């Protein structure tokens with residue numbers, strides 16, 4: 001199921017993430033794509049909070065450590081692929097080991113390693129800068145249970 005949402009502020013992006021995070025069951029892989037500063041980390045902060053992570057305030061781009069872990073209702077593994085130079089490196093950091101029925105793997109800068117996800121069932125979220133504090137957020141491959149429905153103020157527009 002694919003849908004598009006317009007976020008008008010950083011807080012709305014966090015709120016969208018929170019709505020998605022609250023619906024996660026475990027076992028999901030979420031590929032977050034988008035240019036520098038498009039709002040990926042804000043969205044992931046919301047996802048972690050919605051999934052019950054107690055330390056979601058600590059969500060930052062894990063650019064230097066590559067993987068951050070937030071424990072809560074589900075274990076969230078936040079991988080930052082920005083500095084990875086190859087699919088082999090992505091696999092070497094233990095991507096497969098992070099995937100499990102009780103965990104959610106969120107990959108920031110997934111654009112860089114997307115071919116490694118071929119064949120996997122993953123949710124793809126791409127953020128586009130739409131000027132000033134507007135972001136277009138496209139969600140692809142989300143199972144129906146993840147649909148956020150029309151949310152206010154962010155509005156969900158079904159394709």
Ligand SMILES: Nc1ncnc2c1ncn2[C@@H]1O[C@H](COP(=O)(O)OP(=O)(O)OP(=O)(O)O)[C@@H](O)[C@H]1O
Nearest residue numbers: 007008009010013036037038039040041042133135
């Ligand atoms: N609607 C919006 N949603 C999210 N962030 C927004 C929005 N409008 C403006 N911003 C600003 O855009 C920036 C997004 O930062 P964030 O760290 O989330 O992006 P990112 O995609 O993770 O960046 P990077 O590529 O450096 O990891 C922040 O400065 C935030 O204040």
Ligand SMILES: [Mg+2]
Nearest residue numbers: 040041061108
């Ligand atoms: Mg970031």
